[in-house]
Amino acid sequence: MRQEVHRKPTPGSVADRPAAPYLRGMTNASDIALTPAAAARVAAIAERQGKPAILRLSVEGGGCSGFQYRFGLAEGIDDDDIRVDTDGATLVVDSISLDLVRGCSVDFVDSLGGTAFRVENPNAASGCGCGTSFAV
Incomplete structure (x- = not known):
């Protein structure tokens, strides 16, 4: 798996703020990963839709556990x-969502229960059965 991390520093960005207590010790973007399976799925979807292979992960308030993940192809x-670039696909995370997903790995699973992008989030204190909602 080939993975590259890019970060453009901006004044006042998340990188300039101290980490939340549950994130201390995690200080760089390499703590976020896109698995080869997820990269392949992003590339396939993007090709079908004629868009760049860029998956945006963001976090919004809501869901059954307090926060929920949102995925979408980005222009x-x-x-x-x-x-984070992996095998020709890119995962992007906005600076606001970064504190809640730092340390995460985004995977794509294809099982009898269905197909979906899954976030393995070490910061989550709990989650729900759907896999798209979590609490910290």
Whole structure:
């Protein structure tokens, strides 16, 4: 697996703020990963839709556990995004969501229960059965 991490520093960005207590010790974007299975799925979806192979992961309030993951293909990369490239696909995370997903791995699973992108989040204190909602 070939993975590259890119970060454009911006004044006042998340990188300039102290880490939340549950994130101390995690200080760089390499703590976020896109697995080869997820990269392959992003590339396949993007090719079908004629879009760049850029998967945006963001976190919103809501869901049954307090926060929920949102996935979508992105048209581009913002200046304050964390960017991780794996096997020709890119995972981007906005600076606001970064504190909640640092240390995560984004995978794609294809099982009898269905197919989905899954986030393995070491920061989550709990989650729900659907796999898209979590609490810290």
